[in-house]
Amino acid sequence: MPDVLSYSLADFFYTDNPDVLSPPEDFLEWINHPRVRQCFSFFEQQLLAAPRTSTEILSNIDNKRRKIINLTSYNYLGLSSHPEVIQAAKEALDQYGLGASGAPLLSGTFDLHARFARMLADFKQKEDCLLYSSGLGGNMGAIQGILRKGDMFILDEKCHKSLVDGGTLSGAKMLFFEHNNPDSLAMMLEKSRGKRVMVAVEGVYSMDGDLVKLKDIVEVCDQYKAAIYIDEAHSTLMFGPNGRGVAEHFGLEHKMGVSFGTLSKSFGGVGGFVCSNADLISYLKCYSSPWNFSCASSPPVVAGLIKALEVATRDSSLRDKMWQNVAYFKKRLVDLKLDIGQTESQVIPIIIGSSGEKLMSFAWEIQKRGLFLQPVDFPAVPAESRRFRISVSSQLTQAEMDEALNIIEDVIAKGLKS
Ligand SMILES: Cc1ncc(COP(=O)(O)O)c(C=O)c1O
Incomplete structure (x- = not known):
């Protein structure tokens, strides 16, 4: 199968395989390809502690425990x-x-x-x-x-x-x-x-x-x-x-x-x-x-x-803190000239564009640097606006936000310019 990364889940939904217990053959060929397997390895990475803003995962990159700053969980107010x-x-x-x-x-x-x-x-x-x-x-x-x-x-x-x-x-x-x-x-x-x-x-x-x-x-x-x-x-x-x-x-x-x-x-x-x-x-x-x-x-x-x-x-203290963090993140991301779309909330996309290759290579790099920020690929979003999606939490400390933003700057902002 040439150019495996140009395919997506949208291509394998229908099948003419008469055996209902066998997924489409082209799907199996695609999903077992090493490049596709590497992309899928971002999924189902195991969290080893609560979904706090600093936590630990068992990374699928190297099968090692890795301390990470977590911008992926929906624990917006830290209540979990x-x-x-x-x-x-x-x-x-x-x-x-x-x-x-x-x-x-x-x-x-x-x-x-x-x-x-x-x-x-x-x-x-x-x-x-x-x-x-x-x-x-x-x-x-x-x-x-x-x-x-x-x-x-x-x-x-x-x-x-x-x-x-x-x-x-x-x-x-x-x-x-x-x-x-x-x-x-x-x-x-x-x-x-x-x-x-x-x-x-x-x-x-x-x-x-x-x-x-x-x-x-x-x-x-x-x-x-x-x-x-x-x-x-x-x-x-x-x-x-x-x-x-x-x-x-x-x-x-x-x-x-x-x-x-x-x-x-x-x-x-x-x-x-x-x-x-x-x-x-x-x-x-x-x-x-x-x-x-x-x-x-x-x-x-x-x-x-x-x-x-x-x-x-x-009282409003948790959501007030979350909104302060959202304002800080948005300002810094805009200063970095990243495309954050039309967000008006604690969900902040960083839109990368159409390159699946770039999305995945940035995703690897940021995780190696200790940031848990999952890529969102087509068909979950349009193919021309692949992205990362930040969930801002009230729990984020200034130090965590600055460290996360440094990684985003080094890997994504600089990577998009090169
Ligand atoms: C808008 C919306 N509705 C419903 C759901 C489903 O909620 P849950 O994940 O709690 O099943 C989600 C989950 O992401 C969602 O984003």
């Missing part, structure tokens, strides 16, 4: 290892054991789950909330539960896979509008006249860090009486005067029909939650498979998450 969160989870482990041992409907709902769901509904100013054991499962389950064959599901083209998969599972017809473009959305809504319609957007788009243009989107949706589903995976606890997310930031929470969040990012745990009106939540309890046919979240995790919500909302 906050001492109060750990203590709450430890106590719950002693009282409740490890697993919930049942689906929420039958035996998996503990007092912890009920309390946390209530706290989240109140926090998001909705009537009720459903907790899922996975964020992806939450999006898939909510959309599958709400929409039916014959309905229209209209998504921003940059929406996460979990929203798209939810649409597929529901049987609704899916249409995609141009990213953040209200005119394009209006065209799709025009095509959907006479149908039940739900529009999906994200608070912060996870590959670019830009925000939904919510005022424009709401205006168009109001015109067509379309319901809005907002995924605030990367914005909850960080945006808005009270940390409730981008809808709060724009003063438009009351316009959101469904507000989704994940518990794996700023919350530092795992799981998803869906907030909406009480009738819809009780309907979802009957028709959302990832909720009623899957084990509930582990009780110690839920106890840790309750504490995480308390810590993150009792």
Whole structure:
């Protein structure tokens, strides 16, 4: 196979191999090629301690433990290892054991789950909330539960896979509008006249860090009486005067029909939650498979998450620190003349361009220098805008930021000039 790096996962999805247990032969040839194996070795590198900003990995480069500055984890507020969160989870482990041992409907709902769901509904100013054991499962389950064959599901083209998969599972017809473009959305809504319609957007788009243009989107949706589903995976606890997310930031929470969040990012745990009106939540309890046919979240995790919500909302100190770090990073990256796109959040891309070779060689070099900053390649992002993606955390110290930025300057900024 010549020029192996010009291929990507997008090339091997379909197969004419009659044996369903055998992946396509050209896929196997590609993925086993030494150059491709080297690229894939960036994935599944093992973290050997908490996803703090300074931690340790078992590097796939040389199979050695390596101390690294971590700009890859979504632990935006450092809550995954906050001492109060750990203590709450430890106590719950002693009282409740490890697993919930049942689906929420039958035996998996503990007092912890009920309390946390209530706290989240109140926090998001909705009537009720459903907790899922996975964020992806939450999006898939909510959309599958709400929409039916014959309905229209209209998504921003940059929406996460979990929203798209939810649409597929529901049987609704899916249409995609141009990213953040209200005119394009209006065209799709025009095509959907006479149908039940739900529009999906994200608070912060996870590959670019830009925000939904919510005022424009709401205006168009109001015109067509379309319901809005907002995924605030990367914005909850960080945006808005009270940390409730981008809808709060724009003063438009009351316009959101469904507000989704994940518990794996700023919350530092795992799981998803869906907030909406009480009738819809009780309907979802009957028709959302990832909720009623899957084990509930582990009780110690839920106890840790309750504490995480308390810590993150009792004052604004964690998100204030995170925003200070974001401002510092952005300024230094712009000073280095790096392309950080249109980010308005703690997700900061460094866009390299179309060269897969450069992306991978920079990725190797920065890791050897002690920086954990993962490459993002096509088809996860467009082929002409391969990138690194920084997750800024409140935990980053000045020394960690300066060391990370020195490595970025030496390897990426200088490498792009040469
Ligand atoms: C926008 C968005 N929604 C949903 C998810 C799924 O969340 P989780 O990883 O907690 O399953 C992600 C994960 O990256 C995401 O970025």
